[in-house]
Amino acid sequence: MDLAGYLQRHAEGGFLPWEVQSGAAARFGLSAAQVEEVALALGLLPARYRRNQKTISTAAQLALLRSRVTVIGCGGLGGFVIEELARLGVGEIRAVDYDVFEEHNLNRQLLATIDSLGRSKAQEAVARARLTNPAVSVVPVMAKFTAANSQDILEGASVAVDALDNIPVRLELEQACSALGIPLVHGAICGWFGQIATVFPGDNTLQKIYGACPSEKGMETELGNPSFTPAVVASLQAAEACKVILGQGNLLRHRMLFINLLAMEMEEVSL
């Protein structure tokens, strides 16, 4: 029996249980991702995505599997963005961070645990995705993003996610994405406040947001960041990245959403 026949025979009501998917991978000498691609092309939805189905069609699920998202920064924002994209079923996630976890990351960074202190943030993203969605490939890139390595880091990305913590590097990322023709989903946080925007090549939205700012860091150096602010902003970023890949909905393009969780206000700014 070939793989397609095997999957069709063992699917339950159009859904493919994980046991069947992993069993097929072992039986046919394939990866879980390879089996998933064949299943989705047959119109069989892995049962893990059952609750996606009314929001994300089986065809869209296949488009997500075939996409690559490069997440620059695996700290507060990046940890939640990678978590959500992995559970969503994005086929390849590049997790870029040169840093290791420290104790002061524990208040907000999803991938920071007591056991992961001192370990690579990018590597922990790989370990986490293995637990939540083994069909997703998280590729760790343990490097500092610079203009010099930007092409290697961003190569082949359907969309990039700005989860950095340094303003000049964010501006370099915008320029690099623009030059390479890659859409960029920006997010930034400080205390009770956050902002997000989706930037297409040539929009130069970050230049408008930060252009007048003379410093490397924002007000977060004074305010720090609590647990909920990165989760809120990262979730909005993940939704934007999903929409960019699928070409659905209205993007936050030429707009910035400024979030004030203390006053519970969201201001939309045209840029």
Add this chain to the structure above:
Amino acid sequence: MKITVKLFATLRTGRFKAESREYAPGTTVAGVARELNIPREELALILINGRSAEPDSELSDGDTLSLFPPVGGG
């Protein structure tokens, strides 16, 4: 001239959320920031009537000026 000044996030602390204020003709964004004791490094996005502006942009009677601090954490 009358300018509506809107402040966001940390810039509201010890100041206000939105106020209509009186300024001399020719006042720039930097002039308003000085009068409000907003240090240069606490100013990032500047909007005049919803359009992106610079610290040396001059204001006109009836303008709405929105000031945002740099938010840069990840």
